[in-house]
Amino acid sequence: MDNDDLPRVGVLLRDWRQRRKLSQLDLALKADTSTRHLSCVETGRARPSRDMVLRLAENLEVPLRERNSLLLAAGYAPAYRESPLGSDRMAMARRALRTMLTNHEPYPSVVIDQVWDVIDYNVAMSVLLNTVPPHLTDTGANVMRLILHPDGLAAHCLNFAEVRANALARLAHQAGATGHRGLKALYEEVSAYPAPPDPDQLSAPVDPTGFVAPLRVRTPYGNLSLFSMVATFGAPADVTLSELAVETFFPADEETARILRDVPAAPTRDPGRRGNP
Structure with a gap:
């Protein structure tokens, strides 16, 4: 993944955390991770694993469509299909x-x-x-x-x-x-x-x-x-x-x-x- 892409998932996750009115400590405790690692993810100093992206998204109650966007921003394939209702x-x-x-x-x-x-x-x-x-x-x-x-x-x-x-x-x-x-x-x-x-x-x-x-x-x-x-x-x-x-x-x-x-x-x-x- 290009270094220019690293901050994107972090910025998106930070936006969702702020939208939910959670501190980094609050989210870290919910997602069973450290505040330091979460801070590094949000600032782009660390690339989160696929599991970490999904865990953070779940605890932030991110809609499935946006969870796919988070995964793509982190360099991973989407986790959720989008099937036509008539299929x-x-x-x-x-x-x-x-x-x-x-x-x-x-x-x-x-x-x-x-x-x-x-x-x-x-x-x-x-x-x-x-x-x-x-x-x-x-x-x-x-x-x-x-x-x-x-x-x-x-x-x-x-x-x-x-x-x-x-x-x-x-x-x-x-x-x-x-x-x-x-x-x-x-x-x-x-x-x-x-x-x-x-x-x-x-x-x-x-x-x-x-x-x-x-x-x-x-x-x-x-x-x-x-x-x-x-x-x-x-x-x-x-x-x-x-x-x-x-x-x-x-x-x-x-x-x-x-x-x-x-x-x-x-x-x-x-x-x-x-x-x-």
Whole structure:
């Protein structure tokens, strides 16, 4: 490896350590190494072994894609494959995703990737997606844009100030934790969207007795109040799987549950699904 490459992995590791707000001593203890060796790695005076790169990355909770980048910067081959979701290798994962989506009916559920792009969704998502104009989905849907764009769900949201604050906080945290440039760019884009014109959406009070912040939205079937949960693959060893999540929505009150149970199955405009799960 060229000497000019030596500092690169050290600089990257230092950036991740600082992002996690760990001292060199903290990380050295976690990774079962010495502070001196870690210092030498970060300053480029020592080349870490492949095992050391992976051990440091694990203790720093570095995403798999970036772990591969660390290995490449240190002069090693990537450790994690990145398989297309539509490949034969991912058939079981696709079936698992489709099972989750289908079994969650009649409540909405959506598969998203690391930058919140829609990969797949169930029929019940039509209640939300069919209120969104085509120009937000023509080139592929993104959940943050669907929620925060003034022409999207924001135009129908009954507690937009609350939803916007929570969505932006979630996105900012994810961008900071992962260092993903795409997430940072997405945050800068959606945080600059103007608020919808209805002032009631900006002044809706936050319910201090609620256990989660709901999404309250007007639909042709009635007003819905929903909260969500997020599921990810356990111990993924593939970059693609590590970046997928399933967001499932649940009714926050009995009226919402009734409406969703009674909504007739209807064709959903395709918001640019990808991956063919």
